[in-house]
Structures are given as C-alpha cells and as structure tokens.
Amino acid sequence: MAIADEPVPHRQGTSSLPTLSPAELRGRILRLEAGERLVVAGIGSEGLGRILAASDEAVCSRLVLANDGLRTTEAVLDRLLDDLAAVALARWPCWHGREGGVGSRSHGPWLKAAAKHAAAGRRPRFRRAAKSLEFAQLLLAIDPAGLVLVADVDPASPVRAAPAVEALEWCARHGAAVVALFSAVPPHVPPYDRVLYGAHEVLRDPAPVEVRFIDPRSRAHHASAVERRVEAALASDPELGPLFSCNARVPLGPSRTAPRVDLLWREGRVVVELDGPEHRRDPTFSADRHRDYELLVAGYLVLRITNEQAETDLQRAVEKIRDVVRLRRPMGVTIR
Incomplete structure (x- = not known):
C-alpha cells in the first residue's frame, strides 16, 4: 500500500x-x-x-x-x-x-x-x-x-x-x-x-543527523595506544570532551585530498596530530609539512604532539590542546 x-x-x-x-x-x-x-x-x-x-x-x-x-x-x-x-x-x-575634533563626545x-x-x-x-x-x-x-x-x-x-x-x-x-x-x-x-x-x-532547524548521532565506540586507531589514551583524556574533560573527534577526515575542497587526522575540532578548525618516531624522518616528515600547509591555507590550526610527550606527561599534552582551543575561542571576552 x-x-x-x-x-x-x-x-x-x-x-x-x-x-x-x-x-x-x-x-x-x-x-x-x-x-x-x-x-x-x-x-x-x-x-x-x-x-x-x-x-x-x-x-x-x-x-x-x-x-x-x-x-x-x-x-x-x-x-x-x-x-x-x-x-x-x-x-x-x-x-x-584622540584627535579631539569638533563634536567629539570624548x-x-x-x-x-x-x-x-x-x-x-x-x-x-x-x-x-x-x-x-x-x-x-x-x-x-x-x-x-x-x-x-x-x-x-x-x-x-x-x-x-x-x-x-x-x-x-x-x-x-x-x-x-x-x-x-x-x-x-x-x-x-x-x-x-x-x-x-x-x-x-x-526557532532553529534541527542539527544534521550526523551531528546528533552519538557513536559510543572509540574512534581512535586500534593500533595506537597513545591515541586511545589521549581520546579518553579528552572525553573526560568537560571543556574539551564535546569538541574533538578522533581519526576524522578533513575535506579540503574539490581539488585537494581529504586527509585523515588524529584529532579534529571541526567547528573551531583545529587539528591535533600525535606523532610517533616515523614522523621525524623523510618521506613522512616532508609529507607532514605539506599536509600542514594544506590544512593551514584551508583555515585549520595544526598542533603536533609527539607520542613521547603524550606518554610521559599526558596532562601537559591535554593542556596544550586546551591552550589552542582557547586561542581559537577566547574565554570571557568575545569581540568581533
């Protein structure tokens, strides 16, 4: 029927x-x-x-x-x-x-x-x-x-x-x-x-379904213990938890690729990359620099944190992410 x-x-x-x-x-x-x-x-x-x-x-x-x-x-x-x-x-x-012109109300x-x-x-x-x-x-x-x-x-x-x-x-x-x-x-x-x-x-239209759908599973890479630790630390943080998604793609436009990044705050256009030892050597190092450039010209701010930093001082790594978020979204004073 x-x-x-x-x-x-x-x-x-x-x-x-x-x-x-x-x-x-x-x-x-x-x-x-x-x-x-x-x-x-x-x-x-x-x-x-x-x-x-x-x-x-x-x-x-x-x-x-x-x-x-x-x-x-x-x-x-x-x-x-x-x-x-x-x-x-x-x-x-x-x-x-400051010029003290005629009619100034100062x-x-x-x-x-x-x-x-x-x-x-x-x-x-x-x-x-x-x-x-x-x-x-x-x-x-x-x-x-x-x-x-x-x-x-x-x-x-x-x-x-x-x-x-x-x-x-x-x-x-x-x-x-x-x-x-x-x-x-x-x-x-x-x-x-x-x-x-x-x-x-x-009155506002409902948010798109992809925003309203909450996936309970971790999106960190299954082979990266560091990603899972950082993802869990952010999820438990009241300020940062609602912002970041893990292992997400960033569309850069029709003529460019859509790179997958470790952590993404899509609305604030902030990318956080967690780099292992392989990221210090070419060709990975050069590829990272080019991808940072593409993200930058697309309006994204990129923060890179080494795996060692996240493993030895996880809270410091989280605070670095918080500093970048607050740079993008100042707390207290907002003026445009």
Whole structure:
C-alpha cells in the first residue's frame, strides 16, 4: 500500500513568546541602537555567534559579559569595565576621539589619562571614577558606531540571574545596546519578569543527523595506544570532551585530498596530530609539512604532539590542546 507524504506542520515555539528565525534575529541585532535591548530565549552566546558569523553582512562589535559565578551587580559591572579596558588597550592607539575634533563626545581629562595608561601598556581603568563615565568613554573609544553587550542569563535560578539582569538594565540606561540570552524560557517571576516583556524565542532547524548521532565506540586507531589514551583524556574533560573527534577526515575542497587526522575540532578548525618516531624522518616528515600547509591555507590550526610527550606527561599534552582551543575561542571576552 502506497503511503502518501504527510504535510510538514508549521513549526511552533515552545512557549507563548513570539518567534524569530535566525535571519530575523541577526537583522534585529544589526539594527539595535544605543539604549535598546533585545531578549531572546532558546539560544546562548555561542549559538548567536554562529548565526552572526554565517552572514556576509558587516556585523556590529559585540562583547559577551563574563558573569559566571559573580553574585552581585557591582561585581558584574566591575568585570565588564575590566574587560572593556582590556579591549581598549588591545586597540590602542586606534581610539575614537584622540584627535579631539569638533563634536567629539570624548571626555578630555579621561581621554588624556586613559591614553597615558595605554601608552605605558596599562589598561585604562580608573576605579575611583564614576562607573557611568568609565563605561561611556570606553564604549566610545572602542567603537563609536556602538557596541552590543551580550549576556547569557541563567533561566533556572533567579538568584544567579539577578546580577546579570540588573547589569544589563544599567548598561542600557547608560547608552549601550544589550542582548539577554536564555537557553530556555524562564518563569514569569522576578527578576525575569522585568525583561520578558517584548522577549522572543528563536526557532532553529534541527542539527544534521550526523551531528546528533552519538557513536559510543572509540574512534581512535586500534593500533595506537597513545591515541586511545589521549581520546579518553579528552572525553573526560568537560571543556574539551564535546569538541574533538578522533581519526576524522578533513575535506579540503574539490581539488585537494581529504586527509585523515588524529584529532579534529571541526567547528573551531583545529587539528591535533600525535606523532610517533616515523614522523621525524623523510618521506613522512616532508609529507607532514605539506599536509600542514594544506590544512593551514584551508583555515585549520595544526598542533603536533609527539607520542613521547603524550606518554610521559599526558596532562601537559591535554593542556596544550586546551591552550589552542582557547586561542581559537577566547574565554570571557568575545569581540568581533
């Protein structure tokens, strides 16, 4: 008996909140102006970063607030100002307002003192100054077109969420565009009730089946004890475990091969190779260098660790991998 195709139902959100597609969410963020806010459920800062990066459009600068473990609004704001000062130092001397042109909104005394700090390699942070003054001037120095502040807010703990919510409200009052992100729709109780008015839920297509399928078997080469040890060490690490797959192919394009690598973080484009003694001699050594070149021009960062290093100090090998991951995905401050 033939079975007719069933009509695909219209996707609904998991709550009564109005919904946004990823493209609509990206457009809303690009149109945010100073002092405006956007509240979105069903997504975190990493997911938002992928949505923004998937577009060829010019995106605004954004900073992800590092608010984990901070129990007061004061602590969140102090961390934010520290992060803004670190970004300003990294961008020195390319600051808006240094020329002091007509119509500059820069505060002269702050700009002079901040420039002196930055020129000496110190962050332009002045804890005795009013937070509102520091905040406004750091935003202006970093990006006069406007900086979007993004915060992941805990949807399940009002106590942990309150400092982030209050900090975002403070930032919006002092001229920043802010985005509050909830991994799930929070209950309509304080402090969530203050931000849920006008909130949206983001709708996304399900991840491809190859991403959702979890193979319980080891993918390390059966003949490599080192690969199995490193794979097991990464699997037990909360930060690195979800990222790497073992013995994976990397497609480099239609005109090139798809080499098989020992460890791959596909999303971050990081390759880790575990090299035995044979990799020190030609022709293997020369072939490795050429493959590193092909991976490099395809956008992959390659870390090579010798078998001896992994055998004698496995934890050090894992920490090297962690350093490379954090180079690709900085912790705390994210700005594009």
